[in-house]
Amino acid sequence: MLFRLLLISLLFxxxxxxxxxxxxxxxxxVTPYGYLGADKQADGAFYQLTNRVAExxxxxxxxxxxxxxxxxxxxQRRQIDLAISSLKLDEQMGLIKLGTISQLEGVILYxxxxxxxxxxxxxxxxxxxxRLNGTCPLLQRKGHRLYEVSDYxxxxxxLVAGRLDGLCGELGGLSPALxxxxxxxxxxxxxxxxxxxDVFLYANPKLPAATLQQLSRATAALNNEGEPQRILxxxxxxxxxxxxxxxxxx
Numbered sequence: 001m002l003f004r005l006l007l008i009s010l011l012f013x014x015x016x017x018x019x020x021x022x023x024x025x026x027x028x029x030v031t032p033y034g035y036l037g038a039d040k041q042a043d044g045a046f047y048q049l050t051n052r053v054a055e056x057x058x059x060x061x062x063x064x065x066x067x068x069x070x071x072x073x074x075x076q077r078r079q080i081d082l083a084i085s086s087l088k089l090d091e092q093m094g095l096i097k098l099g100t101i102s103q104l105e106g107v108i109l110y111x112x113x114x115x116x117x118x119x120x121x122x123x124x125x126x127x128x129x130x131r132l133n134g135t136c137p138l139l140q141r142k143g144h145r146l147y148e149v150s151d152y153x154x155x156x157x158x159l160v161a162g163r164l165d166g167l168c169g170e171l172g173g174l175s176p177a178l179x180x181x182x183x184x185x186x187x188x189x190x191x192x193x194x195x196x197x198d199v200f201l202y203a204n205p206k207l208p209a210a211t212l213q214q215l216s217r218a219t220a221a222l223n224n225e226g227e228p229q230r231i232l233x234x235x236x237x238x239x240x241x242x243x244x245x246x247x248x249x250x
Contacts, residue, residue, distance in 0.1 A: 155167040
């Protein structure tokens with residue numbers, strides 16, 4: 001009996017150490033980058049991409065979806081080892097930047113019937129633009145008329161009804177709602193891109209140097225093979241042709 005208890009205790013200790021040795025991956029719970037699918041399993045472009053980096057590095061891992069505020073708080077406390085963000089977390093939090101893996105585009109979807117062929121963001125000032133949860137702060141700083149929507153699908157329906165002239169957001173984040181509300185698509189002009197920003201893969205600086213080297217090599221190899229672009233294309237699907245950026249990144 002004592003031998004059996006000792007054996008069980010040893011097995012639990014080994015399992016706990018193996019779990020502790022696993023990389024702690026964190027992914028923003030924002031569709032299409034991280035979300036729970038219909039089967040209640042985590043999925044998404046950034047979720048799969050961080051998994052691929054850990055797998056390519058040959059390291060065990062656990063990936064968890066987190067709300068935005070919690071993810072950044074855990075990164076600050078060094079409770080996450082690997083995450084993707086467009087923020088400059090190497091400067092703001094002292095994280096290790098492993099590489100650039102993508103770009104995000106801030107866009108305005110607007111009704112084609114508006115008398116616009118925009119070349120500058122200021123041309124949207126006379127119009128009512130929807131946004132979600134305080135996103136698109138650049139428009140607020142520039143004095144645009146803004147309306148807070150509860151979700152992007154509501155914003156799409158308001159565009160159809162003529163209650164909004166445009167909807168601001170990140171193109172990938174807008175795409176699921178755009179595909180879910182097909183009635184809005186024929187009404188829209190090509191998206192106006194007003195901001196382009198890089199997206200980075202960050203690592204916990206407390207990781208062992210050898211682990212950081214493995215992750216850095218894996219990130220570089222996947223970038224060279226075009227894996228981030230292939231993954232993003234599977235998840236970020238927009239039916240609209242984009243208008244080329246005409247305004248410099250602020």
